[in-house]
Amino acid sequence: MKIFDCPNCSSPLFFENTKCVSCGSSLGFDPDELLFKSVSDDWSGYCKNHELGLCNWLISAGSKNTFCPACALNRKVPNASDGENFEKWKPLETAKHRLVYQLLKLGLPLVPKSEADEGLAFDFLGSDNDDNKMTGHANGVVTIILTEADSVHREQLRKQMSEAYRTLLGHFRHEIGHYYWPLLFKYKNLDRFRFFFGDERKDYGASLEQHYATGAPKNWNENFITAYASSHPWEDWAETWAHYLHLMDTLETAGSLGLSLKPEIAKPSYLEMVKAQDPYTINDFKIIFDASISLTCAANSLNRSMGLPDIYPFIIADTVYEKLNFIHEILKDYRQRNT
Template structure:
């Protein structure tokens, strides 16, 4: 994630800012320009100091303080919020506060997707397979619970995941080292992009061959594989081949977990670069612990640099967390086979030849 500057006073701004705390200008995010901009009233709309030549308005969800993105076309919702199909009843406490947390995570997801130039057709654009979100506070009729998941472009998320206590309880019950709302979105969007970039790609046969060589045959019975995983757990040697224990459940889950880790890496490295973070450990001459993070991780020719920077960065931040008595920032190990799978995701994202 970038750092931004207020065009009115040069104050540093962060992605979720609604106001510049120094000059008081309202600020909004322009997804097309990738800019957080100070705005000034202009009749019924706003003028962005970053792009003063076109009228803008805030997304309708800004009225609920759930969005700070600007809209330039004739729609009511921004490039992230227009994908919402179902949102919770905001008159019911504490739905509004939890939904705001969900939207904050979802907007971070869309920031990265748009920066990478990935296709995000809405349900209106593609009624059969377009991307849509159902954020549910209660089960639908006939269901006993809200199940977070993906089905042909529709991503469902339980609003309970925005409750820190409930989410931590679920994390412990499921033996997970990491569970966040943003992590859920990055995982589930991985399932969506498997459909878009592998199954439905023009060169799907070649991409499926490459996918199956790395991840396994996705034609394995999915429900039976999940039941086996929850009954038996992951293989003892899972860290030698997978990014997480859950990735062992089925090739689709392996891909979604790998996709999520790829987005973790890209976004975190951009944040590190924005803060000018470099690593030169004083107690070691090991060059593998040195990281020069002076590059844009969204560019297509950066994969080797991504991995070379990510490993020392996570070692450093894990050590900082331990100094504060906190769990590891990145409680995972990337084996060579896992890195090869990440390279495949990178190739899919950028249309490289290694995709198949």
């Protein structure tokens, strides 16, 4: 996520801001141009969820919509009178807005399921939901269980599931990968997908049962980004997709902050530093990947200096690199066909 500029005084703004702390201007996020603007006659005002302290996106004057493109995707949400669940929803909604921003940057379609059967919807449910649903994706509906917002509960699950990390934004990125899979592969590119990820026609339920019963293969890290990715080609896709989004977002942040990176970080005698570029403008994934290695090494070292775990505890094998590069090429091709 980039750091934005105030349209009135050019002071830095963060994604969730509604006011510039320097000049005091009331501001909102324009989802069409992906930047902040002053609340003026050009806008009917904020998204309806602004009243609940959940959204700072703007609605164009004359628009019939009361919800912004991010909030319009919500199908089931806690009632404001349900204090405990409502408070859990807030950080989840913040993470979802960051996801939607990135999907807009990538030029991917965002159609609410209320408008089209093949559209997208989000259900935010309590752990006591009637259908005993779990966090996941099915038929265009991403379900997020509100207990994910509880950091203690999330850490317990992370250890129980032997995950290197477990974050709110990571959940959204993984599940949205499942949603976009049919869009990108259902009628095209299937042979290319199967070359990198395997045959998705493999029984999904049986594959997951086997994974939970016996665990990942001994040398899973030679071919997969996570142990869970080894369970089935669809999960390999979703896990690798999520990591691609992680790399793109962190590099956009680095570039907007003016950070300089040393692509050949393994050679400390090299003093030349290269300013981080906006990854969404780069066609060659090798440039993005080299910068990401430099950035994550630096970030991990900073965390270790504070006695904290690595912010990015992953080693990218050559096979995984090829999968990430494939995702980059598929998205590039999609944008070229649809712009």
